[in-house]
Amino acid sequence: MASYGYQPNPAPQPQSSYSAQNNLNFYQSSYPQQPVSGHSTPFQAAYGAGTQSNAYGASGTANYGFGAFPAQAGASGQMGTGQSGLRTGWLAAFGTEGYEGEPPLLEELGVNFGHIQMKTLTVLNPVARIDQNIMDDADLAGPFLFCALFGTFLLLSGKLWFGYVCGLAALGAFSLNFIFSMMSPPLSQDEMNAAQSQHYGGSNHLSSTLTLGRSSSVLGYCLLPLVFASLLGVLLPLDSLIGYIVVSLAIAWCTYSSSAMFCVVGRMTNMRGLVAYPLALFYVGFGIMAIFSSRGTGRIDAMKAET
């Protein structure tokens, strides 16, 4: 690998004196003309457990091409020596270890399955009490999953409408966030200061406790009943009376839970009906897509054929 993303500073670093010398040496000669040594791990080289020869060996072992992540600017003159903590060898290459002190992948990505489960159960349980801080970590992993599932079930019914689902979700999220920000009582002055200073939550622009991230998160989680309805639509045609009833129930359920969440997060508890109506319209949009995507009883195709 010839590309080193980051050229280390060849000047001696104060942290580790021994490696400063190594650094100077390795910087020129680290290219893989060195004999590959299977014995010394880069770790040992980093800690100076071996002698100079070990360090030489280690430098040739691995040019993993991790150009951007040397362990220390001083200590690792070469990216690939793995002084950053990567082990060498075949087993390590196929393993799942990484750098030392690295947080787990899901935690790094911000995907917290415990929270996702808690929020999903809150949606599914119509009589649950909603904590005001439930939406403080407004993640979008759950909503994306639900939208993808909805699109997949529509696909299994024969309609490739992922783009429309995505467009409706995005448009609805923007406009509903705007409407509810306007409807919620304005932030008091110290709340505005807090929002500005630490990004603690709440949008300074629209002067409310709702942000686009939080709104999208709530809307996405509350889409779950409609996902169930579309799953049902794969099995039985939604274009019949029972289909209409099921989808209407799903819409009512979605609206009920999302209006509860918005009222709590946006502090608009006395306007729940007014909050519920735009949400009902939003979910009716999805419901329309679910109903008219089903293969149906043939009524729709017959109508299309006769006109």
Place this chain on the structure above:
Amino acid sequence: MPQFGGFMNDPTAQMGLQMGQSAMKVGQEYVEQNFNRYINVSALKHYFNVSNRYVLSKTLLVLFPWRHRPWSRSQTNTASPSHNGSTTTQFLPPREDVNSPDMYIPLMAFITYVLLTTLIAGLNGKFEPQLLGMTLSNASVVIILELLVLWLGRYFLNISSESQIYDLVAYSGYKFVGVIVTIAVAAIVNRGKGTGGWVGWTVFAYTFMANAFFLLRSLKYVLLPPDNSPSNPSMQTIARGQRSRRTQFLFVYSYVVQFAFMWWLTALNFTSGVPVVAGGKGIKGRWGR
């Protein structure tokens, strides 16, 4: 101890990082300042400050305006923010005054109209998701044209205060309520075959007259305010000639303009066939179902 991400210790990299951070901060401040210049958030919040009772009574008012008695907006005397001892009068928000215009009802009516036409088209077997977008664009064209009329009227009528323009924008959206009622009733009676026929035209005529009456009564106080009211901030009496010009505008606007737009909106019923999109095939042609 080898550290992950040690390139941050490099002074050059740190300087670059700080520059990036300050650049982002400057950019954000710029956006915030200009955002507040284009959209007056606190003024808009006034129009969404509604209550359940207000929405119900206002919707009934739009459909049955005949017997409503006082049409003037209530005012309140609040202490002036400049603390010089004088009081400024402001209009009460919609929550406390049923005569005050709001933007919640027009916005909801607009979206309901889009969804309702799409639903009816779907029940007729002509659903495709593009319909949602097409109806939305069509209705947006109506709104934009109406805003254009109001904007031009603002110059002709010399309306200076900003809140008046927001009022006019809010009032222009109330016709969607009548349009929705027309389409819904016609769909039920005609079994979704469009808004033609006796029932459709009768309901249309009724909602049109109700909307015109409502606008005439309400806009009288917006365009021809009595002196010494909050919508006349400079306290100038409006000249005679201008008053008559405004009255003419009011009549033309309430009757002719609204008639044209309401007719256009109710005629978009898509039962005569989906408007041809470029390529002419639509989803059915592409997927062969």
